[in-house]
Amino acid sequence: MDVLQDYLTRARASGGVFARSVADPPWGLRLPGTIQLAVHAVVQGRAWLWLDDPHAPVELAPGDLALVRGGPDHHLAHEPGATCLSPEQFRATHAGDTRTGGQPASVFLCGAYQFSGDVGRALVAALPPILPLSAAAGDALHDVVDLLSRELADSAPGKQTVLDRLLDVLLVLAIRACLQRSADPPRWYQASADPRLGPALSAMHTDAAHPWTVPELAAVSGLSRATFARSFHKTLGQAPLQYLTDWRMTLARDHLRAGALTIAQIATQTGYGSPYAFAAAFRRHHGHPPGQWRQQAVDRPAIDQPTTADH
Incomplete structure (x- = not known):
């Protein structure tokens, strides 16, 4: 028995809501801390991620992703300190944005997960508040983000099934990378x-x-x-x-x-x-x-x- 596999299986991640956004600067998105675990991946452009303090942001370049644990609201924007809108306001404001214009649009993916029970919460608790991960070309994380972006932009039959499987893979790879790189991983x-x-x-x-x-x-x-x-x-x-x-x-x-x-x-x-x-x-x-x-x-x-x- 792989103990991490046991945690992942019993945690039963569900509700993997995922969206692909294209936003012309200026843009900013505020997501509620009630999301138990969020994942953000940048496909094009740059994004800045922070919790309470916009003066201490994490920069995400194309191919980078970050896990964000529930707690305080978190913010994702084209620059630190930008005005951030709720998801509903963001969608309405940037519904017509494209990849063309004076300043290149940002293209990024956002996902939200819910875990089941104490095993799931223990797994999330093992993660830091924000975990940035860089994935070089050829890295499995990079490949999955690329596949997700292409699938979200497509309308081929079976799209939702493909997305569900890719989200599972992305989550497992990200959590595994976090635990492997952590200076203080959980004792188990x-x-x-x-x-x-x-x-x-x-x-x-x-x-x-x-x-x-x-x-x-x-x-x-x-x-x-x-x-x-x-x-x-x-x-x-x-x-x-x-x-x-x-x-x-x-x-x-x-x-x-x-x-x-x-x-x-x-x-x-x-x-x-x-x-x-x-x-x-x-x-x-x-x-x-x-x-x-x-x-x-x-x-x-x-x-x-x-x-x-x-x-």
Whole structure:
């Protein structure tokens, strides 16, 4: 099991709204911080991206892209500090813009993603507020951006299916590049790349319901019990079985929130011998029984629900 793949699969990115814009300067676009994860790619011209401070912008050249995590509103414009319009105002203002004129138009792509549950929010939380990525010609990211731009400008049959697949590829490549280049990646990512810990971590993600023991996990990693426990705690900041419990609880919360499984089914999938054992463990972990927690999760906004950014 590829642990990053497990996160991506369980995060279930959806709502990949994407648009290709052509804008003659001056132009500026303001996007709300309620977008959980936005991606911007420049095809032609230049764009400047910033959060609260236009004096600290990120410049994007053709072929560059950036991921922007939800939080404050963010701004994309032809120059730092330009007046930025809402998406509706922007579309109305620049509906007739072309690639010709005194100053070359900017051509850029914007996408918005929503992730499901605590696993998805943990994945987004591992990203910085703004992550600029440069993709040279021949780089996979560059190729995908080029394909997206051409597909968005075309009206061939099956266009939406092609866009959906390309967006999935773009997102995975961008997140992978972020984690690979990060000076402080999440602990689970560091551990998954460690040949001493990766096998045990993969085993827990592959089969969270298995009654793992520390000696068993140590054997999977080819280490002594003491060496494995010490290395695991040093890298992940907690004992192996505590990590396993936290991961099981993360899965349980997502199952509870989705509402598709019964308490008994969730207990089985998360490694508890009975609904009663699961309910007791869940209450110890969260202070509420699972049924009550599920009702509260339904009643409160997703932004207020707990995340597991370190797992």
